[in-house]
Amino acid sequence: MSQSGKPTGLFKNLSAKIAAIPMVLTALVVFVGCSVWTIVYSFTNSRLLPSSKWVGLDQYERLWGTRRWLISIENLAIYGILMLILALVLGFLLAALIDQKIRFEDGFRTIFLYPYALSFIVTGLVWQWLLNPEFGIQNAVRSLGFESFTFDPLYNTNTVLYGVLIAGLWHTSGLVMCLMLAGLRGIDEDVWKATKIDGIPAWKTYLLVVIPMMRPVFITTLVLITSAIIKLYDLVIAQTGGGPGLASEVPAKFVFDMMFVSQNLAQGFAASSMMLVAVIVVIIPWAYLEFGGKKHG
Amino acid sequence: MRKFNTIAFGAILATTALPAFATDLEVTHWWTSGAEAAAIGVIADGFQKSGNTWVDGAIAGAGGVARPLITSRITGGDPMGATQFTHSSAMRELIEAGFMRDVTEIAETQGWKDQIFPQSLLDSCTFEGKLYCVPSNIHSQQWLWLNNAVFTDNGLSVPQNWDEFVAAAPTLREKGIIPLAQGQQSWQKQLMFNVLMVSIGGPELFEKVYSGRDADYAAGPDVAKVFTAAAQARDLMEGSNVQAWNEAARLVIDGRAGGQIMGDWIQGEFNQSGMKAGEDFSCLPGLGVNEYITAAGDAFYFPKVDDAEIIAAQDVLAGVIVSPETQVAFTKAKGALPVRRDVELQDPTPCMEKGMEILKSGHIVESINTMVSPDTVGRVTDLMVEFFADPGFTPEAAQAEFAEIIATAD
Known part of the structure; x- marks a missing residue:
C-alpha cells in the first residue's frame, strides 16, 4: 500500500507536467545550457570562431582594464537608477491622475500607452530627430524668435545620457501607467470609503494604504523595467551610436561590438558573463526574500 | 528528342568551358545603396550571360550587420555560393578552419598573376601559398x-x-x-x-x-x-x-x-x-x-561546397568578376578603381586619374x-x-x- 502513495505524487497533474516539459527543456538547454557554454568559453582565446585554448582569467583582466567597459557600466548604472525611479513615479502619477474618474479616460490611456507599441529603434530615431539641433526642438523654438535657445542634449558629453533617458521614459511610462492603473482598480472601493470616513487626506491614503496594497503590481513592474534597462542597446544605437565619444556606451553594445565587429568572441563572452553575474547578484537575494522564507497570502 | 538535343548541345558547350545547365548560385553582399546596387548588377548580368542564375542575397545594413550573418551561415553548414567580403584578415579564421574554397587553380588557368594589379590584392588573401579570394575593386581612403x-x-x-x-x-x-x-x-x-x-x-x-x-x-x-x-x-x-x-x-x-x-x-x-x-x-x-x-577593397570569397554544379558556377563567377568588361562597367558604377592594369576607364574624373597614377607608380x-x-x-x-x-x-x-x-x- 505504501507504494501507491509515491506514484500519486509523481503522476499527480500528469498532463500539466507533460505540457511543461518543452518549456523546462527550453529553459535548461537554451538558457542554462547556453549560459554555461558562454561562461566556459569566456576563459578561452576564441576570436571569430570558438576555440578551446584555455587562457584563464586573461579575458576578465583585459575587460576590467578597458576604459570603454568601465564607462559602459557607469552609464548603465546612472541610466538604470534614474529610469527605475522616474518610470515608477511618472507611471504611478499618470495612473493616479487618470483614476480620478476623468472624461476621455480611454483616449488618454491610449495616448500614453501608444509609445510602447513602437520598437526602441523607432523611438530612438524619433527622439534623435527631435533632439537634433538642426531640425528638432531647438530649431522649432528658435524659429519662434528665441534665437539663443539651446537644447541639444545628444551632442554634449555631459547630457547625452539624459537625452537617451527622455526617450526611454517616453517609451516605458505608458506601460507602467497601465500596470499601475490595473493595480489601482484592484483596490477595493471600501478602502477609499473607510479612509474618507476617518478623514485621512488622499495623498496619505495613496502613500500609506494603497501603495503597500499594490505590492505585487510594483514587483511585476520592477521586473519589466529592470530587464528593459539591462537590455538597453537599440535605443542607444538609434539615438547616439554610443557617442559623443564613449559618453553613451552601454554594456550590451560593448558585448555586440566585441563579438561581431572586433571578432573577439571570448572578450564578448567575458563581458556578457559579467552582465549575468550582476543580474544574479541582484536577483537571487531579492527572489529569496520575495518567494523564499515566508509565503505571501 | 528535344531533350537529347539539349544534352548534346550542352556537351558541346561543356567542351568550350561553359556550364551546360543553369545553376542557381546565391551570392551574398551588402551593396544596397544606389551606386553599389548598380555595381553588383553589372556582375550579376555578366554571370547570367553565362547561362547560370544569379540569386541575389543582399543583406541590408553595413558590413557590421552582414559579416556575422555571413560567417554564421558558413560555419553553420548552410553556405551560400559566393559572398562579397571586405578585403581583410577578417576571413583568415574561416580559411584556417577549412570553410573556404581555394581558388588557386582558377587563378592559374586564367593567369591572374599577370593581370591583377597591385599584387598585394592577391597577397592579402593568400594563405600558405593558396589563394582564397577574387578581388573585385579597389577603394582608397587617403x-x-x-x-x-x-x-x-x-x-x-x-x-x-x-x-x-x-x-x-x-x-x-x-x-x-x-x-x-x-x-x-x-x-x-x-x-x-x-x-x-x-x-x-x-x-x-x-x-x-x-x-x-x-x-x-x-x-x-x-x-x-x-x-x-x-x-x-x-x-x-x-x-x-x-x-x-x-x-x-x-x-x-x-x-x-x-x-x-x-x-x-x-x-x-x-x-x-x-x-x-x-x-x-x-x-x-x-x-x-x-x-x-x-590599395585594399572588396573581394569575393567562395565557401567550400560538395556540389559539382555549384563549384562550376563558382568558377564562372570568378572569371566574370575579373574580366575586363566587368571591371570597366563595375568600377564606373561603384566609383572605384579596377583591379587590373590593362583596362581603360570610361571618362574617368581627374580624381580617379590621380588614383590610377598613384596605383601604377606603386605608391x-x-x-x-x-x-x-x-x-x-x-x-x-x-x-x-x-x-x-x-x-x-x-x-x-x-x-x-x-x-x-x-x-x-x-
Whole structure:
C-alpha cells in the first residue's frame, strides 16, 4: 500500500507536467545550457570562431582594464537608477491622475500607452530627430524668435545620457501607467470609503494604504523595467551610436561590438558573463526574500 | 528528342568551358545603396550571360550587420555560393578552419598573376601559398576633399596640402564655417587617424607601427607628429555634429564646411550634387603630403561546397568578376578603381586619374585591416573615438595608450 502513495505524487497533474516539459527543456538547454557554454568559453582565446585554448582569467583582466567597459557600466548604472525611479513615479502619477474618474479616460490611456507599441529603434530615431539641433526642438523654438535657445542634449558629453533617458521614459511610462492603473482598480472601493470616513487626506491614503496594497503590481513592474534597462542597446544605437565619444556606451553594445565587429568572441563572452553575474547578484537575494522564507497570502 | 538535343548541345558547350545547365548560385553582399546596387548588377548580368542564375542575397545594413550573418551561415553548414567580403584578415579564421574554397587553380588557368594589379590584392588573401579570394575593386581612403568655392569666396586660395589647409582654417572659422567636416560614427574616427598616419607620418611609419608592431617607435617622436596633426584635426572638426559620412559630405557640398577626409567613394556624393572634380571640388590624395594610398577593397570569397554544379558556377563567377568588361562597367558604377592594369576607364574624373597614377607608380600601402586583427582595429577605434570627442584628451596621453595597444597587437 505504501507504494501507491509515491506514484500519486509523481503522476499527480500528469498532463500539466507533460505540457511543461518543452518549456523546462527550453529553459535548461537554451538558457542554462547556453549560459554555461558562454561562461566556459569566456576563459578561452576564441576570436571569430570558438576555440578551446584555455587562457584563464586573461579575458576578465583585459575587460576590467578597458576604459570603454568601465564607462559602459557607469552609464548603465546612472541610466538604470534614474529610469527605475522616474518610470515608477511618472507611471504611478499618470495612473493616479487618470483614476480620478476623468472624461476621455480611454483616449488618454491610449495616448500614453501608444509609445510602447513602437520598437526602441523607432523611438530612438524619433527622439534623435527631435533632439537634433538642426531640425528638432531647438530649431522649432528658435524659429519662434528665441534665437539663443539651446537644447541639444545628444551632442554634449555631459547630457547625452539624459537625452537617451527622455526617450526611454517616453517609451516605458505608458506601460507602467497601465500596470499601475490595473493595480489601482484592484483596490477595493471600501478602502477609499473607510479612509474618507476617518478623514485621512488622499495623498496619505495613496502613500500609506494603497501603495503597500499594490505590492505585487510594483514587483511585476520592477521586473519589466529592470530587464528593459539591462537590455538597453537599440535605443542607444538609434539615438547616439554610443557617442559623443564613449559618453553613451552601454554594456550590451560593448558585448555586440566585441563579438561581431572586433571578432573577439571570448572578450564578448567575458563581458556578457559579467552582465549575468550582476543580474544574479541582484536577483537571487531579492527572489529569496520575495518567494523564499515566508509565503505571501 | 528535344531533350537529347539539349544534352548534346550542352556537351558541346561543356567542351568550350561553359556550364551546360543553369545553376542557381546565391551570392551574398551588402551593396544596397544606389551606386553599389548598380555595381553588383553589372556582375550579376555578366554571370547570367553565362547561362547560370544569379540569386541575389543582399543583406541590408553595413558590413557590421552582414559579416556575422555571413560567417554564421558558413560555419553553420548552410553556405551560400559566393559572398562579397571586405578585403581583410577578417576571413583568415574561416580559411584556417577549412570553410573556404581555394581558388588557386582558377587563378592559374586564367593567369591572374599577370593581370591583377597591385599584387598585394592577391597577397592579402593568400594563405600558405593558396589563394582564397577574387578581388573585385579597389577603394582608397587617403583623400582630403575640398569645396573650392568655400575657399575662393573667402579670399583664400584652395589649399594644396594639409599644412595650407590648417593655415586657412582660422579664416573659415571666423566666417562661421566648420573647417573640417566629419561624421560621429566610430569607423570614421579610425579612418581619419589612419589616414593621418599614412599621409602625415608616411608609408614607412605606417607599416613599421602596424606591420612591425614596434611599440617603442609608436611611442616615439615620429608618431608624435601624427598625434599633433590629429589634435589639430580635432580642433578643425569642432561643430561637425552629424552622424553619417554622407551627412558630413553634405556639409562640404553646401559650403557649411571646408573639407572632409574620406575614402574615394565620397565622389558619388559630389557627382550627384552636380559638382565637377577639379572645378568645384578638389581632391588631395595623401592629404597632399605623402601621395600614398591603400590599395585594399572588396573581394569575393567562395565557401567550400560538395556540389559539382555549384563549384562550376563558382568558377564562372570568378572569371566574370575579373574580366575586363566587368571591371570597366563595375568600377564606373561603384566609383572605384579596377583591379587590373590593362583596362581603360570610361571618362574617368581627374580624381580617379590621380588614383590610377598613384596605383601604377606603386605608391601603395597595405591596409590596416590586413596588417592587424579586427580586435586590434577595434581597440584603436575606441581610443580614437575617445580622443576625437574629448578636447581635454592630450595627444601625449593618447599616444602612450596607442603604444600600449601596438605592444599587445595581434
